[in-house]
Amino acid sequence: xxxxxxxxxxxxxxxxxxxxxxxxxxxxxxxxxxxxxxxxxxxxxxxxxxxxxxxxxxxxxxxxxxxxxxxxxxxxxxxxxxxxxxxxxxxxxxxxxxxxxxxxxxxxxxxxxxxxxxxxxxxxxxxxxxxxxxxxxxxxxxxxxxxxxxxxxxxxxxxxxxxxxxxxxxxxxxxxxxxxxxxxxxxxxxxxxxxxxxxxxxxxxxxx
Amino acid sequence: xxxxxxxxxxxxxxxxxxxxxxxxxxxxxxxxxxxxxxxxxxxxxxxxxxxxxxxxxxxxxxxxxxxxxxxxxxxxxxxxxxxx
Numbered sequence: 016x017x018x019x020x021x022x023x024x025x026x027x028x029x030x031x032x033x034x035x036x037x038x039x040x041x042x043x044x045x046x047x048x049x050x051x052x053x054x055x056x057x058x059x060x061x062x063x064x065x066x067x068x069x070x071x072x073x074x075x076x077x078x079x080x081x082x083x084x085x086x087x088x089x090x091x092x093x094x095x096x097x098x099x100x101x102x103x104x105x106x107x108x109x110x111x112x113x114x115x116x117x118x119x120x121x122x123x124x125x126x127x128x129x130x131x132x133x134x135x136x137x138x139x140x141x142x143x144x145x146x147x148x149x150x151x152x153x154x155x156x157x158x159x160x161x162x163x164x165x166x167x168x169x170x171x172x173x174x175x176x177x178x179x180x181x182x183x184x185x186x187x188x189x190x191x192x193x194x195x196x197x198x199x200x201x202x203x204x205x206x207x208x209x210x211x212x213x214x215x216x217x218x219x220x221x222x223x
Numbered sequence: 224x225x226x227x228x229x230x231x232x233x234x235x236x237x238x239x240x241x242x243x244x245x246x247x248x249x250x251x252x253x254x255x256x257x258x259x260x261x262x263x264x265x266x267x268x269x270x271x272x273x274x275x276x277x278x279x280x281x282x283x284x285x286x287x288x289x290x291x292x293x294x295x296x297x298x299x300x301x302x303x304x305x306x307x
Contacts, residue, residue, distance in 0.1 A: 088258040091265060098260025141261035145274050158266040161279025161292045167300060178297035179290075186301045193303070 018093030019136055019158075020180040020207065021167070022187055023066045026197035027174035030055055030065040034166035034175050038069070041137065041165035042154025048118040050134040051166055067166065067175045070095065070116035070134035071206035078108035078117065092158070093180075094136040099152045102130040113205050136177070137164040180207075 030053050038044065038051045051069035072095045079087040079095065086101035087108075108131060109117040120129040139156030142149035149156060157165065167177030176183045191198045253259070267290075270283030279292040298304055 084253060085256060085258050086260055088260065088263070090263065096263065098258075101260045138266065139263075141263040144264055144266075144269050156266070156274075158293075159264075159269055160274045160277045161266075161271060161281060161289065161296065162277075163293065163296055163300075170300075173300055173302050176300050178300065179294055182294055182297040183300075186297075186303075189301070189303055 018180050019072065019138075019178065020093070020183055020203075021069065021071055021136075021164075022176040022183050022200055022203070023068070024174045024176070024187065024190070024197070025064040025066050025199070025201055026194070027172045028053070028065040028067060029172055029174070031171060033169055033171055034067045037165040037169035038134070041157070042135075043150075044132070044154070045120055048120050048132050050116075050118060050132065066201050067170075068114055068116075068202075069166070070112075070136075071114055071202055072134075072136055073206045073209075075209035077111035077113065081107045081111040083107060088141075090138065092136075092138070094138045094158075096135055096138060096140055096153070097131065097133070098141050099130045099132075104128045104130050106131075114202065134164075137162070 032053050035049065035051050035053060039049075042050065044050055051067060053065055053067050055063055055065045057063045072093060074093070076087065076089070076095045078097075079085075079089070082097075083105060084101045084103055086097045086099075087095060088097070089095050104119060106117075106119065106128060109115070109119070116133045117131045118133060119131055121127070135153050137155055137157035139149045139159065140153030142152060144156055144159045155165070157163065162168065164177045167175045170176075176186055187200070265286070267281065267286045267288075268284060271277040271280055273283075279296055281288040281292040
């Protein structure tokens with residue numbers, strides 16, 4: 016298996032917010048935290064496009080690079096997760112993320128920033144699978160149940176695809192060929208344009 | 224009586240002195256660029272029956288069978304499979 020990826024087809028998204036609701040319900044995300052949201056570009060203008068945005072689980076994730084406590088890790092399936100026990104809620108990852116994925120619950124009387132929360136690709140987190148701790152901290156672990164993220168599986172127009180990159184790309188390719196337009200995939204270049212491990216790549220350019 | 228009180232007092236003093244010995248450091252020693260959190264298990268580690276809501280079928284601990292189950296499930300997002 017290659018790796019897990021999200022793909023949002025802007026030609027199909029009807030801004031119904033079903034994915035947002037599915038995510039909220041599946042993971043019992045607290046009030047004020049939105050792991051997924053729908054963004055409309057050129058709202059009100061003919062030809063407006065909507066896209067569903069969450070953590071894209073980037074190949075070379077900027078959040079991982081800037082975290083001062085190194086609380087991020089990448090699973091074998093390419094899902095970027097973090098350990099909430101290490102997170103200090105500094106907010107660096109929020110500034111680094113091109114998708115605005117990291118969210119912070121407001122805690123305490125002074126609206127103090129809590130530990131970062133983000134989409135987990137419904138893969139839970141570093142706690143025992145299906146444990147209470149895992150659900151409370153990270154939400155549902157659907158991958159360990161043999162399922163895929165709730166947002167994509169609930170999408171009524173199948174604009175949001177999630178799963179194995181090869182399978183998702185195959186589904187999208189067939190779709191584009193059938194309709195003959197809309198081959199642009201929003202955010203894929205930003206999220207998956209770089210290699211998984213840049214350090215492991217051979218140096219580019221002329222020999223020195 | 225006086226000796227008892229002295230012994231009791233000495234006991235309290237000894238307890239107060241050694242009570243900190245069992246304390247573990249709660250500060251994380253950060254190593255730059257390395258994930259030092261808890262380890263996570265793989266999704267295929269648990270058998271399908273481990274969760275109440277499992278619908279896919281695979282063999283617990285077998286990565287290949289889990290991947291096949293996920294790929295099959297993934298095709299549920301391909302509406303051309305249903306409409307054609």
